[in-house]
Amino acid sequence: MxxxxxxxxxxxxxxxxxxxxxxxSTGTEMAVNLYLPPQALKxxxxxxxxxxxxxxxxxxSPENCSEKGFFQHxxxxxxxAVVYPDTSPRGLNLPGEKDSWDFGEGAGFYVDATREPFSKxxxxxxxxxxxxxQVLFGQDSEFGKYLDAERVSITGHSMGGHGALSLYLxxxxxxKSASAFAPIANPCECAWGKKAFGGYLGEDxxxxxxxxxxxxxxxxxxxxxxxxxxxxxxxxxxGTGDNFYKQGQLLPExxxxxxxxxxxxxxxxxxxxxYDHSYYFMASFSDDHIDHAAKYLGLL
Amino acid sequence: MxxxxxxxxxxxxxxxxxxxxxxxSTGTEMAVNLYLPPQALKxxxxxxxxxxxxxxxxxxSPENCSEKGFFQHxxxxxxxAVVYPDTSPRGLNLPGEKDSWDFGEGAGFYVDATREPFSKxxxxxxxxxxxxxQVLFGQDSEFGKYLDAERVSITGHSMGGHGALSLYLxxxxxxKSASAFAPIANPCECAWGKKAFGGYLGEDxxxxxxxxxxxxxxxxxxxxxxxxxxxxxxxxxxGTGDNFYKQGQLLPExxxxxxxxxxxxxxxxxxxxxYDHSYYFMASFSDDHIDHAAKYLGLL
Numbered sequence: 001m002x003x004x005x006x007x008x009x010x011x012x013x014x015x016x017x018x019x020x021x022x023x024x025s026t027g028t029e030m031a032v033n034l035y036l037p038p039q040a041l042k043x044x045x046x047x048x049x050x051x052x053x054x055x056x057x058x059x060x061s062p063e064n065c066s067e068k069g070f071f072q073h074x075x076x077x078x079x080x081a082v083v084y085p086d087t088s089p090r091g092l093n094l095p096g097e098k099d100s101w102d103f104g105e106g107a108g109f110y111v112d113a114t115r116e117p118f119s120k121x122x123x124x125x126x127x128x129x130x131x132x133x134q135v136l137f138g139q140d141s142e143f144g145k146y147l148d149a150e151r152v153s154i155t156g157h158s159m160g161g162h163g164a165l166s167l168y169l170x171x172x173x174x175x176k177s178a179s180a181f182a183p184i185a186n187p188c189e190c191a192w193g194k195k196a197f198g199g200y201l202g203e204d205x206x207x208x209x210x211x212x213x214x215x216x217x218x219x220x221x222x223x224x225x226x227x228x229x230x231x232x233x234x235x236x237x238x239g240t241g242d243n244f245y246k247q248g249q250l251l252p253e254x255x256x257x258x259x260x261x262x263x264x265x266x267x268x269x270x271x272x273x274x275y276d277h278s279y280y281f282m283a284s285f286s287d288d289h290i291d292h293a294a295k296y297l298g299l300l
Numbered sequence: 301m302x303x304x305x306x307x308x309x310x311x312x313x314x315x316x317x318x319x320x321x322x323x324x325s326t327g328t329e330m331a332v333n334l335y336l337p338p339q340a341l342k343x344x345x346x347x348x349x350x351x352x353x354x355x356x357x358x359x360x361s362p363e364n365c366s367e368k369g370f371f372q373h374x375x376x377x378x379x380x381a382v383v384y385p386d387t388s389p390r391g392l393n394l395p396g397e398k399d400s401w402d403f404g405e406g407a408g409f410y411v412d413a414t415r416e417p418f419s420k421x422x423x424x425x426x427x428x429x430x431x432x433x434q435v436l437f438g439q440d441s442e443f444g445k446y447l448d449a450e451r452v453s454i455t456g457h458s459m460g461g462h463g464a465l466s467l468y469l470x471x472x473x474x475x476k477s478a479s480a481f482a483p484i485a486n487p488c489e490c491a492w493g494k495k496a497f498g499g500y501l502g503e504d505x506x507x508x509x510x511x512x513x514x515x516x517x518x519x520x521x522x523x524x525x526x527x528x529x530x531x532x533x534x535x536x537x538x539g540t541g542d543n544f545y546k547q548g549q550l551l552p553e554x555x556x557x558x559x560x561x562x563x564x565x566x567x568x569x570x571x572x573x574x575y576d577h578s579y580y581f582m583a584s585f586s587d588d589h590i591d592h593a594a595k596y597l598g599l600l
Contacts, residue, residue, distance in 0.1 A: 009576060009578065009580050010539065010541060010572075010573075010574040010575040010576065010580065010581065010584070011580045011583070011584055012583070012584045013584070016580065067367075067368050067579065067580070068367050068368055070370055070373070070583070072583075072584075073370070073373070073583075239310065241310060272310075273310075274310040275310040276309060276310065278309065279367065280309050280310065280311045280316065280367070281310065283311070283312070283370065283372075283373075284310070284311055284312045284313070284372075
């Protein structure tokens with residue numbers, strides 16, 4: 001698997017590992033950070049710790065949230081590992097890949113692109129749900145002995161909030177719970193989502209009707225896999241001072257309404273007064289999202 | 301006084317204000333961040349909150365620790381304000397000011413320079429101990445009603461750790477307590493300190509003998525103001541994995557030894573296994589330093 005350890009950093013009694021590995025999904029070397037809490041590193045350790053995957057937002061790398069999200073604080077307290085993947089392949093040099101900050105490099109949207117040229121390498125759904133767990137939790141991984149591949153939850157911010165919700169909803173049972181900060185909750189209906197889904201999945205009417213909806217959290221929660229579910233285990237926080245929320249890029253109300261209309265229970269959407277879209281917002285509530293995951297990972 | 305509010309950001313139930321003001325000490329516009337905890341902003345508020353001044357390290361601005369130090373977490377819990385000043389004047393365009401990252405802009409070392417050309421504007425001691433409190437706590441400040449000018453403590457990182465210890469020790473009674481992360485604890489004896497003190501205070505033997513020692517925490521703690529003091533109220537954390545510690549830039553042992561030999565009590569120096577010089581280190585222990593200050597500010 002070829003995990004390269006680029007740095008090991010003490011953090012809240014545990015260790016943050018800055019890693020990279022060659023990816024067959026993307027065809028590139030992918031960066032990923034892994035936080036192991038002190039509970040995983042105790043010499044008397046006999047039980048593996050559960051894992052929370054955190055998906056970053058537009059333009060971000062694994063570094064941003066590792067430094068500014070404050071997840072290690074709660075993870076250290078509860079005893080769970082945190083995985084911080086990158087947001088796209090980097091260095092493929094595809095045409096148009098670097099033309100904008102909200103599409104292409106740093107903006108993979110956690111879907112498998114089907115449209116040329118991005119179908120070459122922009123396979124972030126496969127990367128996050130299949131390859132990365134194998135790389136980190138598998139038998140060949142030096143970290144496999146610490147991480148419980150059967151107890152994994154997912155969270156994320158903005159584009160990564162969309163990623164967390166959509167990957168969770170597409171794959172019932174794969175994750176024990178999901179949460180999101182300021183997610184792009186209904187990408188079919190906002191500018192960011194239309195640009196990304198158009199570029200990655202196709203812009204013709206058929207693509208919009210058949211493909212886009214398969215990756216949209218609001219469409220997924222009212223779909224057949226979730227309709228009537230009584231234990232959805234979803235927590236969403238949105239700041240009322242978030243300019244992207246005000247501009248209609250996030251649309252959490254659509255997600256909330258769709259869940260309600262489909263009789264889905266266990267979806268909590270909270271509107272946090274005055275909070276913006278930044279890491280200051282996430283840091284203020286990351287303990288809550290750690291606790292949400294910890295509850296369903298058997299730690300609380 | 302002319303405080304300009306550039307941004308107001310919700311953080312851990314309180315507000316972070318990004319401010320700037322014209323400074324008579326430096327002759328420049330100075331940036332400063334101020335965190336007000338939720339306790340200060342309650343409408344039923346009747347008591348002012350105490351203040352912790354945090355002094356940043358080499359190259360940093362008020363932004364770095366506001367984003368990555370997580371002092372807001374503990375400050376929100378205990379009910380104290382945090383002030384994040386800048387590390388030097390910026391934009392004076394003095395000869396040599398931008399030639400290196402460890403001297404000049406971003407590296408004011410919290411002393412009043414006496415040597416040309418830095419004696420023009422590099423007055424960070426006066427700025428931190430006299431002007432900034434007046435600007436923030438004074439009658440003309442819109443924040444004066446929230447902040448208790450009589451209950452102030454000081455902390456800092458690296459160069460700012462030196463700043464916190466030296467300003468505290470130079471001015472008994474001005475601050476209720478002091479703490480430091482990885483401080484440059486004996487600048488007269490390390491490369492960073494010799495370069496800074498030489499450039500700001502003079503390089504001749506007389507300057508070294510008479511001036512340098514007035515600003516060196518290790519010299520100050522064994523001096524007449526502190527000798528035999530039984531309640532020094534100083535907490536220092538240093539990571540054993542800190543490369544600057546290993547290179548002899550920090551010398552906390554010299555500080556500890558000087559305090560002990562001078563019969564000073566109440567100085568705690570902790571060596572934290574494996575921690576480095578980064579904000580990951582500070583974030584892991586910022587709650588402890590908040591609690592150290594909170595104890596002497598009457599909050600614990």
